[in-house]
Amino acid sequence: MKANWEKIEKNVGLLEVEIDEQQVTEALDKAFRKVAAKVNVPGFRKGKVPRKIFEARFGVESLYQDAIDILLPDAYTNAVEQAGITPVDRPEVDVEQFAKGQTFKFKAKVTVKPEVKLGEYKGLAVPAAEAEVTEEEINQELERLQQRHAELVVVDEGPAQMGDITIIDFEGFESGVPFEGGKGERYQLELGSGSFIPGFEEQVVGLNIAEEKDIEVTFPENYHAENLAGKPVVFKVKLHEIKRKNLPALDDEFAKDVSEFDTLDEYKQDLASKLKERKAKEAEAARENAVIDQAAANAEVEIPEVMIDNEVENMLKDFESRIRMQGMTLELYYQFSGQDEAALKGQMKADAEKRVRNNLVLEAIADAEKMEVSEADVEEELANLSQMYNRPAEELRSIFSANGYLSTLTADLKVRKAVKFLVEQSKAA
The missing domain is CATH 3.30.70.1050 (Trigger factor ribosome-binding domain)
Structure with a gap:
């Protein structure tokens, strides 16, 4: 040949x-x-x-x-x-x-994959991130735990309030005519969640059980359905149920219920320790991102549009997987967010381009520094994945090899080495 x-x-x-x-x-x-x-x-x-x-x-x-x-x-x-x-x-x-x-x-x-002309990537100055934990942050974490362990109590009397879980019927009309996708029965809506178009949830506040109301809102200008974008509409709404969160008291009993500690003070100390550990990891991730962004900004590379499009498709699949775990489909998301697939992809494009650029630059740095991934590196990563997925490392190796993922794993390890190198070579601003 x-x-x-x-x-x-x-x-x-x-x-x-x-x-x-x-x-x-x-x-x-x-x-x-x-x-x-x-x-x-x-x-x-x-x-x-x-x-x-x-x-x-x-x-x-x-x-x-x-x-x-x-x-x-x-x-x-x-x-x-x-x-x-x-x-x-x-x-x-x-x-x-x-x-x-x-x-x-x-x-x-x-x-083909573009060539990268590297700029300065050693000795880059990045700001040192703060890893200390404040009393306010501890209290915010306790409040989140309160919300998570709140008891939902059925409200028989009185108006709906922001933060309530409501069950409603609704039907939307534009110029007196019902529009497609604007109807729902016994729909569960948390007031203040931002699930519906702006202005809708605020107008449900104040409704009583079995009460009906016409809610007037205007669709966003960028709404996916062109016939509704920027149009004023009326939703006929009926409130069926109200459930309200009953927050537990922040005391020793709360600490016993949510942890292995006997007192709230002990639990707060443990929270502070875990928050500090989490902030330290976040600070390290922020340092990595900052030094990668600088190295990428200093490099010259012309990215083929198809690489960005492919990354957008990957991001869309990841997004769909995440919302499915929350019990929602893309179709429902588009309906409630006022977007369509093109609009969502448009939002993802800048981030996709950044991801592709950063990865290309990291690969170029790894090549420039002659970084190699050894068999021991692969074995270590397979051992980590084995613990994570509770499957034998050799079984994972066979799966990776059979599906052509072993080379992808090796490339990923090489990129990680480049990131570690950049951080080690960087200095505090």
């Missing part, structure tokens, strides 16, 4: 490949066996038609596309490896020559 790589644009090049005649012959043989098993030729059983009779009846050209499909994937993969390039998108393939008795020639227009 011959392969020639030539750049034609910043991150795009042309890969010219030629496969020898022998491989073409072998591919045509495989294609014939595949096709002959399916065709019906009078006088012959399926799969038993002689090659000469098949070609006389259908023409050898009828095998070309199947033969190309057999040859192309491995030929492209081998050519990419031979050229030493890293594609980041599907290639645009143009077959130039394919025929019996000839070589197979094709060209592939390929978008």
Whole structure:
């Protein structure tokens, strides 16, 4: 096989490949066996038609596309490896020559991982983060625990208040006409959660059980449904139930209920210790992010749009997975947030570009510093994952290898080494 790589644009090049005649012959043989098993030729059983009779009846050209499909994937993969390039998108393939008795020639227009021109990345000054814990922070943590352990009490009388859990029916109308997606029955809404469009929840406050009300709100200008964006609407709302949080007292009994400690003072001391540990980790993460951002800002790299688009898709999948764990679907999220998929992806794009840029720069730093990932590094990471997922390390290695993830794991470990190097080389601002 011959392969020639030539750049034609910043991150795009042309890969010219030629496969020898022998491989073409072998591919045509495989294609014939595949096709002959399916065709019906009078006088012959399926799969038993002689090659000469098949070609006389259908023409050898009828095998070309199947033969190309057999040859192309491995030929492209081998050519990419031979050229030493890293594609980041599907290639645009143009077959130039394919025929019996000839070589197979094709060209592939390929978008590749961009080159990074590193700037200053050693000795970067980053601010030291504060890891001390204040009394106010301890009290805020106690308040969050109060909310978490609050008892929901059914309210029989009196108006709904901010913070209440309400059960409501609602139906939306625009110019007196019901609109799609604007109706819900016995919907649970926490007032003050910001789940509905601005102004809705505030107007539920004050309603009594079985009371009905017309709520007037205006959809955001960027609402995903163009026919409603920026439009004033009326929701007819009926309140069915109110549940209110009954917060437990912050005393020794509370400490006994939520921890292994007998007194609130002991529990507060433990909280302070854990908060300090958490803040220290957050401070370290902030230092890492700051030094990575500086190194990335100092570098020059032109990122192909497809890499950003792919990262946005990954972020969208992660987001969908997280909200599903909370009992919500993307469709419901779009309905209640006033967004659509395009708007959500638009919000994610800047962060996606930053992630791609940072990762490319970290990979370049690892290469510049000749960082390597040893087998011991991989073994250590597999041992960590083994503890995390409670599965044998060798089983995880087999799974990673079978699915092609071992190289991804190695690349991730290499990037982590680059991050550690940047932090060690940095200095306090």
